[in-house]
Amino acid sequence: xxEFLDAAVAEAAAGLQEGGIxxxxxxxxxxxxxxxxxxxxxxxxxxxxxxxxxxLENAGRLPATVYSQSVLYTTxxxxxxxSGAILLYGIRHxxxxxxxxxRGEETLLxxxxxxxxxxxxxxCIEMMRQFIAANPTLWNEDIGV
Numbered sequence: 748x749x750e751f752l753d754a755a756v757a758e759a760a761a762g763l764q765e766g767g768i769x770x771x772x773x774x775x776x777x778x779x780x781x782x783x784x785x786x787x788x789x790x791x792x793x794x795x796x797x798x799x800x801x802x803l804e805n806a807g808r809l810p811a812t813v814y815s816q817s818v819l820y821t822t823x824x825x826x827x828x829x830s831g832a833i834l835l836y837g838i839r840h841x842x843x844x845x846x847x848x849x850r851g852e853e854t855l856l857x858x859x860x861x862x863x864x865x866x867x868x869x870x871c872i873e874m875m876r877q878f879i880a881a882n883p884t885l886w887n888e889d890i891g892v
Contacts, residue, residue: 749866751775752844755820756870758785758798765790768882768889769874770798772821774806774838776813782806788889797889798822799829803836814838822871824851826890834859844871848879849890 751773758771762785774782784801787793796804799821814836822844825833830852833841841856843865853863879886
């Protein structure tokens with residue numbers, strides 16, 4: 748198992764336990780987690796705090812070289828907003844827990860030179876499947892449907 752994906756899954760589980768949407772993310776630089784987060788739209792009434800955005804926010808302001816040398820782990824395929832942040836900050840590698848329940852902007856990322864590895868982690872798939880089945884309206888709101 749990948750310790751960084753495990754950390755992202757733990758973040759997703761924390762978000763679910765808090766009553767939120769179970770998407771977690773960590774930003775890793777030189778083998779160390781420098782930012783971690785989970786979707787906080789429900790908990791904070793936020794329009795933008797997806798898991799990836801929260802991890803970037805929690806990493807704080809960083810030099811461009813740090814972003815370009817980092818790997819972003821996320822439990823779910825990144826949406827348009829999160830993919831835009833990945834591109835804006837020059838993150839060159841993203842590890843995605845799953846894209847079965849939602850496929851974000853992976854093609855855009857790849858077209859712009861980002862390495863995207865999708866691992867189809869069963870924990871990520873099952874957590875999202877259960878959440879979507881139990882909360883379809885909230886899920887649709889989160890992905891802009």
